[in-house]
Amino acid sequence: MSLELEEISLQERFMEAVASEDKLQIMDFLNNQNISDVAELIYDNEDYETQIISHLSMHRAASVFKILELPVQKRIIKHLPAFTTAELLNELPADDRTSFLSELPSNAVRELVKTLNPEERKITLSLLGYPEGSVGRLMTPDYIYVYEHDTVEDVLNTIRKFAKNSETIDVIYVINQKGELLDDIRIRDFIMAPPEKTVTELMDGRFIALHAGDDQEVANEAFKMNNRVALPVVSKSNKLLGIVTIDDVLWVANEEFSEDIQKIGGTEALDEPYLDISLMKLFKKRVGWLIVLFLGEMLTATAMKYFEGEIQKFVVLVLFIPLIISSGGNTGSQASTLIIQAMAVGEITVANWWRVIRREFIQGVMLGTVLGLIGFIRVIVWAGISPGVYGAHEVRVAFTVGFALLGVVLWGTLSGSMLPILIKKLGGDPAVSSAPFVATLVDVTGLIIYFSVAYLFLQGILL
Amino acid sequence: MSLELEEISLQERFMEAVASEDKLQIMDFLNNQNISDVAELIYDNEDYETQIISHLSMHRAASVFKILELPVQKRIIKHLPAFTTAELLNELPADDRTSFLSELPSNAVRELVKTLNPEERKITLSLLGYPEGSVGRLMTPDYIYVYEHDTVEDVLNTIRKFAKNSETIDVIYVINQKGELLDDIRIRDFIMAPPEKTVTELMDGRFIALHAGDDQEVANEAFKMNNRVALPVVSKSNKLLGIVTIDDVLWVANEEFSEDIQKIGGTEALDEPYLDISLMKLFKKRVGWLIVLFLGEMLTATAMKYFEGEIQKFVVLVLFIPLIISSGGNTGSQASTLIIQAMAVGEITVANWWRVIRREFIQGVMLGTVLGLIGFIRVIVWAGISPGVYGAHEVRVAFTVGFALLGVVLWGTLSGSMLPILIKKLGGDPAVSSAPFVATLVDVTGLIIYFSVAYLFLQGILL
Numbered sequence: 001m002s003l004e005l006e007e008i009s010l011q012e013r014f015m016e017a018v019a020s021e022d023k024l025q026i027m028d029f030l031n032n033q034n035i036s037d038v039a040e041l042i043y044d045n046e047d048y049e050t051q052i053i054s055h056l057s058m059h060r061a062a063s064v065f066k067i068l069e070l071p072v073q074k075r076i077i078k079h080l081p082a083f084t085t086a087e088l089l090n091e092l093p094a095d096d097r098t099s100f101l102s103e104l105p106s107n108a109v110r111e112l113v114k115t116l117n118p119e120e121r122k123i124t125l126s127l128l129g130y131p132e133g134s135v136g137r138l139m140t141p142d143y144i145y146v147y148e149h150d151t152v153e154d155v156l157n158t159i160r161k162f163a164k165n166s167e168t169i170d171v172i173y174v175i176n177q178k179g180e181l182l183d184d185i186r187i188r189d190f191i192m193a194p195p196e197k198t199v200t201e202l203m204d205g206r207f208i209a210l211h212a213g214d215d216q217e218v219a220n221e222a223f224k225m226n227n228r229v230a231l232p233v234v235s236k237s238n239k240l241l242g243i244v245t246i247d248d249v250l251w252v253a254n255e256e257f258s259e260d261i262q263k264i265g266g267t268e269a270l271d272e273p274y275l276d277i278s279l280m281k282l283f284k285k286r287v288g289w290l291i292v293l294f295l296g297e298m299l300t301a302t303a304m305k306y307f308e309g310e311i312q313k314f315v316v317l318v319l320f321i322p323l324i325i326s327s328g329g330n331t332g333s334q335a336s337t338l339i340i341q342a343m344a345v346g347e348i349t350v351a352n353w354w355r356v357i358r359r360e361f362i363q364g365v366m367l368g369t370v371l372g373l374i375g376f377i378r379v380i381v382w383a384g385i386s387p388g389v390y391g392a393h394e395v396r397v398a399f400t401v402g403f404a405l406l407g408v409v410l411w412g413t414l415s416g417s418m419l420p421i422l423i424k425k426l427g428g429d430p431a432v433s434s435a436p437f438v439a440t441l442v443d444v445t446g447l448i449i450y451f452s453v454a455y456l457f458l459q460g461i462l463l
Numbered sequence: 464m465s466l467e468l469e470e471i472s473l474q475e476r477f478m479e480a481v482a483s484e485d486k487l488q489i490m491d492f493l494n495n496q497n498i499s500d501v502a503e504l505i506y507d508n509e510d511y512e513t514q515i516i517s518h519l520s521m522h523r524a525a526s527v528f529k530i531l532e533l534p535v536q537k538r539i540i541k542h543l544p545a546f547t548t549a550e551l552l553n554e555l556p557a558d559d560r561t562s563f564l565s566e567l568p569s570n571a572v573r574e575l576v577k578t579l580n581p582e583e584r585k586i587t588l589s590l591l592g593y594p595e596g597s598v599g600r601l602m603t604p605d606y607i608y609v610y611e612h613d614t615v616e617d618v619l620n621t622i623r624k625f626a627k628n629s630e631t632i633d634v635i636y637v638i639n640q641k642g643e644l645l646d647d648i649r650i651r652d653f654i655m656a657p658p659e660k661t662v663t664e665l666m667d668g669r670f671i672a673l674h675a676g677d678d679q680e681v682a683n684e685a686f687k688m689n690n691r692v693a694l695p696v697v698s699k700s701n702k703l704l705g706i707v708t709i710d711d712v713l714w715v716a717n718e719e720f721s722e723d724i725q726k727i728g729g730t731e732a733l734d735e736p737y738l739d740i741s742l743m744k745l746f747k748k749r750v751g752w753l754i755v756l757f758l759g760e761m762l763t764a765t766a767m768k769y770f771e772g773e774i775q776k777f778v779v780l781v782l783f784i785p786l787i788i789s790s791g792g793n794t795g796s797q798a799s800t801l802i803i804q805a806m807a808v809g810e811i812t813v814a815n816w817w818r819v820i821r822r823e824f825i826q827g828v829m830l831g832t833v834l835g836l837i838g839f840i841r842v843i844v845w846a847g848i849s850p851g852v853y854g855a856h857e858v859r860v861a862f863t864v865g866f867a868l869l870g871v872v873l874w875g876t877l878s879g880s881m882l883p884i885l886i887k888k889l890g891g892d893p894a895v896s897s898a899p900f901v902a903t904l905v906d907v908t909g910l911i912i913y914f915s916v917a918y919l920f921l922q923g924i925l926l
Contacts, residue, residue, distance in 0.1 A: 034669050036688035067688050156654065163651040170633045170650075170692065187633075187650065188626040191619065206497050224714055225499035225530050229633065229692045246709050250716065251687055257720035258804055264727060265800020265898060266793060274805035275818060282822070283829050286797055293793050294834050298841060300785035305852070311781060318774060318781050322763035325785055326906055329792070330729060330756050330899040334749055337728020337898075341721055342737035355738060359745070366746050371757050378761060389768070435728060435800075435898040436793040443785050 014041050018048065027055045035063045042068065050079040058091045066096035070103055071272055077112075086115035093167060094120070095140040095248055098127040102137065135219050136212035138252065139233050139242035142166045145173045146199055148182060153195035159187070167245050168230045174199055181232055181240040183207050209234045212241055216252050217346050223249050260344055263431035264337055266293065293436055299444045300325075307451040310458075316390045317454055320375075320401050321447070327371055328408035328446035329439030335360060335416030336438045340430050343420060353421045360417040361410070368409035376402035396457050404453040408446040415441060477504050481511065490518045498526045505531065513542040521554045529559035533566055534735055540575075549578035556630060557583070558603040558711055561590040565600065598682050599675035601715065602696050602705035605629045608636045609662055611645060616658035622650070630708050631693045637662055644695055644703040646670050672697045675704055679715050680809050686712050723807055726894035727800055729756065756899055762907045763788075770914040773921075779853045780917055783838075783864050784910070790834055791871035791909040792902030798823060798879030799901045803893050806883060813888045816881070823880040824873070831872035839865035859920050867916040871909040878904060 010033070017029040030038060030052060038056065042049045042064070053061050053076055065073060065088060077085055089097060089112060101109050101124065109128075113121055123141055130136025144162050146155045155172060163169045172190065174183040183203040193202060208226050210219055210233045222231055223246050230245045259269040268285040270277055277285075304311070311318060339356065342348040348356060376398045383394035390397045416438045420430035473496070480492040493501060493515060501519065505512045505527070516524050516539055528536060528551060540548055552560060552575060564572050564587065572591075576584055586604055593599025607625050609618045618635060626632045635653065637646040646666040656665060671689050673682055673696045685694055686709050693706045722732040731748040733740055740748075767774070774781060802819065805811040811819060839861045846857035853860045879901045883893035 032669070034671055034689065036671065036685070039688060063690065067690075159651075160655050163655055168633070168692070169654075170631070187654075188622075191632075191650075191654075192623050192626055206495070208497055208499065220713070220717070222499070223710060224717065225502060226497065227526065227530075227710060229631070229709065246692065246713060247686060247690060250683070250709060250713050253713065253716050253720070254683070254687065254808065257716075257724070258808060261720070261724060261727060261800060261804040261807070264724065265804070266797045267801055270801075273810040274801060275810060275815065275822075279822060279825055283826060286794075286826065287830055287833055290790075290793060290797070290830060290834060291837065294786075294790055294837060297786050297789050297793075300789075301782045301841075304782045304785070308778070308782075312778055315771070315775055315778070318784075319764045319767045319771075321781075321784060322767070322788055322906055322910065323757075323760050326760050326763070326788075326792070326903060327753075327757055329789070329902065330753060330760075333796075333899050333902075334729045334753070337724060338730055338733070338737060341724040341728070344724070345717065345721060347736040347738060352738065359738075359742065362742055363746060363749065366742075367750055367753060370750055371753065374754065374757060378764075436796050439792065439796075439902065440789060443789055447785065 010037055010041065011044060014045070023055070030055050031057055031060060035060065035067065038064045039067050042072065050076050053088070054080060054084055058087055061088055062091040062093070062096075066092060066100075069272060069276070070100075071276075073100060074104070082115070085112070089115060090117055090120050093140055093142065094123050094127060094242075095138050095167075095244075097124055098137055102128060102132065130212055133216055134212065135210045135214040135216060135233055135244060136241075138216060138219065138244045138248045139212065140167050140245070141242045143173055143230070143232075143243040144169055145175050145240065148174055148176065148198070148200045148203070150199045151195065152190050152193045152197045152199075152202075155190050155199065156195070159190075167243065170229045171243075173232055173240055173243070174203060175240050179239045181207065181209060181234050181238055184228075184232055207232065209238075210244060211236070216249070216256075217344075219244055219249050220253055221346060256344070260340065260431045263429065264340060264434050266290070266434040266436035289434070289436070293440045296440045297443060300447055303444060303447045303451075307447075310451060310454060314391070314454070314458060316397055317400070317451075319390075320404075321450070323375070324401070324404050324408055324450050325443045325446040326439075327405055328412040328442040328449075330412070331364070331367055331371075331409045332412035332416035332438040332442040333435035335363075335413045336420055337435060339417045339420045343424060343430050348421075350421055350425045353418070353425075356417055356421065357414065360413045364410035364413035365406075367413065368406035371409055372402040372405040375405045393458065400450075400454045400457045403457070404450040407449045407453060408442070411445060411449060412438075412442045415445075473500055473504065474507060477508070486518070493518050494520055494523060498523065498530065501527045502530050505535065513539050516551070517543060517547055521550055524551055525554040525556070525559075529555060529563075532735060532739070533563075534739075536563060537567075545578070548575070552578060553580055553583050556603055556605065557586045557590060557705075558601050558630075558707075560587055561600055564591060565595065593675055596679055597675065598673045598677040598679060598696055598707060599704075601679060601682065601707045601711045602675065603630050603708070604705045606636055606693070606695075606706040607632055608638050608703065611637055611639065611661070611663045611666070613662045614658065615653050615656045615660045615662075615665075618653050618662060619658070622653075630706065633692045634706075636695055636703055636706070637666060638703050642702045644670065644672060644697050644701055647691075647695055670695065672701075673707060674699070679712070679719070680807070682707055682712050683716050684809055719807070723803065723894045726892065727803060727897050729753070729897040729899035752897070752899070756903045759903045760906060763910055766907060766910045766914075770910075773914060773917060777854075777917070777921060779860055780863070780914075782853075783867075784913070786838070787864070787867050787871055787913050788906045788909040789902075790868055791875040791905040791912075793875070794827070794830055794872045795875035795879035795901040795905040796898035798826075798876040799883055800898060802880045802883045806887060806893050811884075813884055816884045816888075819880055819884065820877065823876045827873035827876035828869075830876065831869035834872055835865040835868040838868045856921065863913075863917045863920045866920070867913040870912045870916060871905070874908060874912060875901075875905045878908075 017026045042052050142165055144159055144166050146158055159169055170187055171184050175181055183205055184207045185202050189202050208222055210231050212233050230243045232243050233241050235241055262269050266289045270285055379398035379401050383390050424430045480489045505515050605628055607629050609621055622632055633650055634647050638644055646668055647670045648665050652665050671685055673694050675696050693708045695706050696704045698704055725732050729752045733748055842861035842864050846853050887893045
C-alpha cells in the first residue's frame with residue numbers, strides 16, 4: 001500500500017495497456033483505477049491526457065475531470081471532440097461545472113453552456129448568477145428531499161430511487177409543499193427508525209442553513225462548527241435552493257489560503273502549481289508588483305535628496321538608515337499579516353477598526369520602546385568601546401536612533417494594521433496590502449521620521 | 464433565519480432562562496439549541512461558560528466542548544467538578560480528545576488520562592503516541608466494519624447497532640479475520656442492494672487508505688482528490704487502525720494555514736483569535752522575532768561603517784541605499800513566500816531543490832534586469848532634468864545602481880527560495896523563513912553587493 005511503490009507500477013501498467021493498442025484493454029485498465037490515480041496518470045502523461053479522459057466511462061470521466069488543475073482542464077476541453085465535451089459537461093456535478101465555467105472567458109462560457117441540455121443549462125445559468133466567492137457558486141441541486149408526512153419507509157424508497165444522482169445521502173432534507181426547509185435529518189436516523197414512523201416524529205427543528213449570497217467563508221465556519229458533511233442553502237424566504245458539501249469547502253479553503261499567502265508575499269495568485277507554471281507566466285505574476293514597489297521605493301531617494309544637507313554634515317546618521325527603515329518595515333509586515341489573517345478567517349471585520357487601532361497603538365508603543373531601547377544602548381555601548389566612532393555627539397545620536405525607532409515602529413504597526421482594513425473598506429482584497437507593500441510604504445515615511453527626529457536632537461549642531 | 468437576528472434573540476432568551484433560576488428550564492433551553500449556537504453563548508457569556516457546559520446532556524456537552532477555542536476549553540476543564548470532567552473526557556470522540564490533550568502540559572495530561580475508563584485510556588495513549596501533525600493524531604476508532612461474507616442485511620443490522628457511536632456511517636469498512644482492510648463501501652450501496660446480496664458482491668477493491676504516520680497534509684490532499692467524507696487509516700501491514708473524517712481535516716487545514724500566514728508575517732502562531740488574545744500575550748508573540756531581526760539588521764550599521772570612507776567621498780551613493788536594499792528584500796520575500804506556500808500544499812519537496820534553484824536563477828536574472836534597467840534610466844533621466852544632481856559622474860552612478868540592483872535582486876530570489884528548503888531539510892518549519900527574516904538577510908548582503916559594485920564602477924574616482 002506504499003504510495004511510492006503504487007505510483008511506479010501504476011505508470012508501468014498504464015504504459016503496458018497503451019502499448020497493447022487495444023482500446024478495450026485500455027478502457028478496462030483505466031476504469032479499474034481510483035479517480036485520484038487516473039488524475040495522477042494524466043499529470044504524468046500530458047501527451048495522453050485527452051485520450052485518458054475519453055477512454056473512461058462518462059461518469060468516471062466527470063469525476064476525474066473535476067479534480068484536475070484548471071490549465072489541464074482547459075487543454076482537455078480544447079482537444080476533446082465537441083460531442084464528448086458536451087457529454088462531459090452534462091455529466092459534471094452542477095457545482096463543479098459552475099466553478100470550471102467561471103474561470104473561462106465569457107465567449108467560451110456561452111459556447112459551452114449551449115451544449116448543455118435544457119435542465120442543466122437552467123441550473124448552470126442560475127448558479128453562475130451568484131457572485132464569485134458566494135455560497136451560491138458552490139451549490140448543487142442534487143440532494144434528496146422528503147416531506148414531513150412521509151413515513152420512514154417512503155424516505156428509504158426515495159433514497160433508493162435518487163441516491164445515484166445526489167452528491168451526498170448522509171443528510172436528507174425535509175421541506176413543505178411550498179419548498180421551504182423544515183429540517184435536516186441524518187440518514188442514520190432513518191436506518192435506525194421503524195419503517196412506519198413518520199418524518200415529523202424524527203424532526204427536531206435544529207438545522208443550520210446557509211444563504212446563497214453568503215460569503216464562502218461563512219460556509220467554512222459553519223462546517224467547522226456543526227459536524228455536518230453537507231449544509232442546506234436557502235433563499236431569503238427560506239426556500240431550499242440546494243446543498244453545499246464539505247469537500248467543496250475544503251477545496252475552497254485550500255485555494256483561498258494559498259492565494260492569500262501568495263498575495264501576502266507580493267505575487268499575484270499563481271493559479272497553477274509552482275513547478276508546473278511556465279517561467280514566463282511566473283515572471284509576469286511577479287514583476288508587476290515588484291515594479292510598483294520599486295517605483296514607490298524611488299521616493300526614498302527623493303526623500304534622502306531632500307535631507308542631503310543634513311547627511312553631508314552628519315554622515316554618521318547614514319549608518320543607521322537601513323536599521324531604522326527596516327525595523328519599521330518588519331513591524332509593519334507583521335501587523336498587516338496578522339490583520340489579513342484575522343480578516344481571512346472572519347475574526348476581524350471592517351467594523352472593528354477602532355478596536356484594532358487601539359490595540360495596535362499599544363503594541364506599537366511597547367514594541368517601539370523595546371527596539372528603541374536596544375538601539376539606544378547599541379550606540380552608547382559601541383561609542384564606549386571605540387570612542388569617537390559616531391563622532392563627538394554620540395549621546396545625541398543615541399537619542400536620535402532610539403526615538404526614531406520608537407516613531408518608526410509605532411507608525412509601522414499603525415499603518416500596517418490599518419491598510420488591510422482600509423483596502424477591504426474600499427472593496428479590495430486585504431491580502432494585497434502585502435508585507436512588501438507595507439514595508440515600502442513604511443520605508444519612505446520612516447526616512448522622514450528619522451531625519452525629523454535627527455533635526456530635533458541635532459538642531460544646535462546642524463544649524 | 465437571518466443570523467444577526469437570531470443571535471440577538473438567542474442571547475436574550477438565554478438571559479431569560481438564566482433569570483428564571485430554574486435549572487430544568489435552563490437545561491431545556493440549552494438542549495434545544497444548535498451546538499454552534501451554544502458555543503456562541505459560551506463566547507458571549509464568559510461568566511457562565513462552565514455552567515452552560517454542565518447544564519447540557521453529556522453527549523451534547525462533548526459536541527460543544529470540542530468546537531471551543533483552546534483557552535476556553537482549558538478554563539472550563541479547570542472549573543468543572545472533577546467528576547464531570549471525567550465524564551466529559553470519556554464522552555469526547557477519541558480524535559478530539561487527543562487533539563485537546565496534546566495542547567496541555569504533560570502533568571495535566573497524566574492526571575486527565577487517569578480519569579478515563581480503561582478502554583478510552585488505551586485508545587488515547589495509543590493516539591498520543593503518533594507524532595504531532597500526523598494522520599494518527601486525527602484518527603478515531605469509532606467506525607463500522609463488516610466482513611466479506613456478511614450479507615447486506617447483516618450489514619444493515621450492524622449499522623443499526625453501532626451507528627450511534629460512530630463518527631460517520633457514510634462509509635462502511637470491509638475487513639478480514641486478521642483485521643486487514645479489504646475495501647470501503649458507501650452506505651448508499653447497501654441501501655440500494657437487495658438484503659440477501661453479500662458484501663463480496665458489492666466490493667470493487669478500489670479504496671484509498673492513509674497511513675497513521677502520514678503527514679496531515681497527505682490526508683488533506685487525499686480528501687480533495689477522492690470525494691470521500693472519511694478515509695481509513697491502516698498500519699504498515701494493512702491492518703485497519705481507525706478512520707479520519709473530512710471535518711477534522713478542514714479544522715487542521717484552517718489552523719495550519721493561519722499559522723503559516725502568521726509565521727510568514729514574522730509572528731509566532733497566535734493560537735487565539737486576534738481580538739481575544741491579551742495585549743501582553745500578543746506582545747510576547749511579536750517581540751521575539753522583531754528583536755532577532757533587529758539584532759540581525761544591526762549588521763547593516765556595521766557593514767556601512769566598513770564602507771564609511773566610500774560614503775564620505777561619494778555621498779550620492781547614500782541616496783540609493785534604501786531603494787537597493789529594499790528591492791532585494793521585496794524579491795526575497797516574494798520568492799520565499801512562493802516556496803513556503805508550494806511546500807505547504809505539497810507541490811515542492813526538499814528533493815526538488817535543484818529544479819527550484821534553476822527556475823529562481825532565471826527569474827532572478829529577468830526580474831533583476833527589469834528593475835536594474837528602470838533604476839539606470841531613473842538616474843540618467845533625473846540627471847538630465849537637473850544636471851549635477853548626482854555629481855559629475857552620473858553615468859557611472861547609473862551603472863552602479865543598475866548592476867547593483869541586478870545583483871541584489873538575483874541574490875534575493877536565490878536566498879529567498881533556498882532558505883525555506885534549507886530550513887525544512889534541517890527539520891524546521893519552512894514558514895519561519897518569513898518575509899521579514901529574508902528581507903533582513905538580504906538587506907545586509909545587499910549593502911555589501913551595492914558597495915562592491917560601486918567600488919568597481921567608481922574605482923578611478925574613489926582611489
